[in-house]
Amino acid sequence: MRYIWLIPILPGIGAAINGLLGIRSFSRKTAGAVACTMMLAALALSLFAFWQLLGLPADARAFDVTVAEWIPRIPLETTNGVGLFQVTWGFRLDPLSGMMILVVTGIGTLIHVYSTAYMADEPRGGVARFFCYLNLFCFFMLMLVLGNNFLVMFVGWEGVGLCSYLLIGYWYEKKSAADAGKKAFITNRVGDWGFVLGVFLIYMTFGTLDFRAVQNAAATMPIETMHFGVLSFICLFLFVGATGKSAQIPLYVWLPDAMEGPTPVSALIHAATMVTAGVYMLGRNAVLFSHAPQVMTIVAIVGVLTALMAASIGLVQYDIKRVLAYSTVSQLGYMFTAMGVGAFSAGAFHLMTHAFFKALLFLGSGSVIHAMGGEQDMRRMGNLKKYMPVTFATMMIGTLAIAGIPPFAGFFSKDEILFQAFMHNKVIWVLAVATALMTAFYMWRLMAMTFFGAYRGPAWDTGHGSDVAVAATHGAKHPADPHAHGQAAKEDHEVSHGPAEPHDHAHDAHAAAHDDHGAGHGHGPWHGPHESPAPMTFPLQALAIGAIVAGFIGIPAALGGGNTLEHFLEPSFTAEHVAAHEGAAAAGEPAAAEGEHGAEPHVSRLEELGLMAFSVVIALIGIGVAQKFYVKSPEISDQLAERFGGAHRLLSNKYYVDELYNATAIAGTFAAGDGLWAVDRTVVDGAVNGAGKLTVVGSWFSGLTDRKVVDGLVNLVGWIVQESSLAFRRFQTGLVQNYALLMLFGIFAFVGVYLFVR
């Protein structure tokens, strides 16, 4: 496959067309069609490339394509002397990137299709802008996963960050969206700083940035079990990069706020693809990480703590997208846990299944929000299964998948991670299981509050005196809802730009509030919850099928499957086979991670099955508790919230992490800025002004000297000449004979001297 470089280029072309022409002149349909066509073409090419990849023998599955020279050979210092810094626009398709391009183009295409309907009420140029950004994102994401060296990956890495910023801030007129975009971008910069440092260190150590070359070189280096050597530092820096992009502690704060973007964006970028870039990057550098077991431990701990923390916050959120956002953070934590315990393929497996069911859940929530006319607060939903059966059915599949109920996809991948964690470290396993319990709970809570119970949302009868007049001014009528007031506690509505808002304002604020609303979901008069149109339900159904079957490619041996995916991905996590036999211990299944339990390489099949059954039971308990709290007797949850008021407040406020960051990092930055400004104003400006003053004084003295001394000397000379000339000019009589007489006297004088004095 010499043409794999076309896979990223195709969406890039789409972005260029929509960006250069579409924003000016395309209709909504044309813009959507261009974007979807490009994605479809990329998907077709990806499928073809993947099929070709499968045709190769298992240990040689890779296509390398170098499109062009990027940075020519520049002599640049490394620790082993002067190396040649050379970077190409090189692309590499191997099992890991093959899986990623299928996820990106496949889910990307579905979400593009979904967006054509979801964004149908946006202004015309806005739709083209949206599709331009979305295509651009796919371009960079494919570049990220296909790049065969760190710098090409970095281009994609930064590009997806940029697109994330642009898409979160898509409704840039809304301050919260613009702020969320900035927050995401700036937080990511912190991580990118680590990534760049890691890349620098890699070049310093290995003298190349090519993935394969680095892995082969690293495979021959000793495993740093006892000391924190250069490989450990590289891995630590890379992991800092991954925490930024993949929203891990301590840099996860941007992801929940990123829900300000349109829901398809949340599904594509902040659930399925971009946030998994960190996981992908760790998998891509599996050989490096296996040589740095201490960093692996850090990765596992950070991952499992993130999973636990985010899941616990998700327990009490009311905004449907925020629940899913914290769920995403939590599931990403799972993936990092897997990476940290050395189960790279399990992490990648979960990455893939998660992409399916989380994209599904996000799109489903988008469908719900769409149906509710922009409402995101789950307390104002309920019983929607009656109105939107397709959305309900598909979201139920997604929920069962993420909760880990067999035979849905999430079960296999999550169970693989739990199993590997159990083998590696029991504490991590306990925390991961607790997370699984919470996951099942909050997901069922989401389903219960949204689809079950009584309808609590706004009524949609048509006439309502005062509203009609207002509706005439801005074209859309908000559902009249005098009852909803009490429930809609304002502080829970951070993301909401729905119909609830205008009710809290006087009518003159209506138009302003409607700007938000119009940017969100103004789709004409609202006629109550309804099923979404086909372009939205079709991707839901397709993803639901994916959420059911995606797990089957990784059925573990204990259940009679071959764990196909693990064997398929294996070559991507090991150094090349030439190096493999000498570094077999290192490169095979990460020996560092295995070292601890190397003595017991295989637990019995019974034990494995027992663990599976246990995790299913845990998931069922979570679902059961949620069913009890939110469907059977909803008053229990309120009572619990009151009884454990402190804990509830702590969770509702997300452990006050944002406040902590505000008080420390952000306030510190502002204080430092103020301080530096003060230094600038007093010291630098003072120095400049002082220099100016000094110059003025100096020049005054200089002028004085010039006037008095220099001019004085010149004038003195002139004066002397003038005064003396008064006397001497008498000699110039003008009479020739006088001169002749003087000459004669002179001659007499000379002759006299000559004659008498000598």
Add this chain to the structure above:
Amino acid sequence: MITPTHYMLLSAALFIIGVIGVMVRRNIIIIFMSIELILNAVNINLVAYSAQLQNAVGQVFAIFVIAVAAAEAAVGLGIILAFYRNKETINIDEMNLMRW
């Protein structure tokens, strides 16, 4: 017998007469003639010593002096003529324009 002393006495006498002429006379023509006397006093000296020392250089020098004197007289008379046309006089006391 005429000795160099006689020549030198004659030359000195002519020279002094020339100098006094230059100093005391008012008529420029007379002053010019006095300058010629001075030059010829020098010429007598040159020729006398040339004969005395049997060296022709002195006589060559004298001829040069005569030639230069002729040229000088021509220039000088031209100046006098121009001056006369302006001032209608050749009194040297009137020629005092180049003073302070």
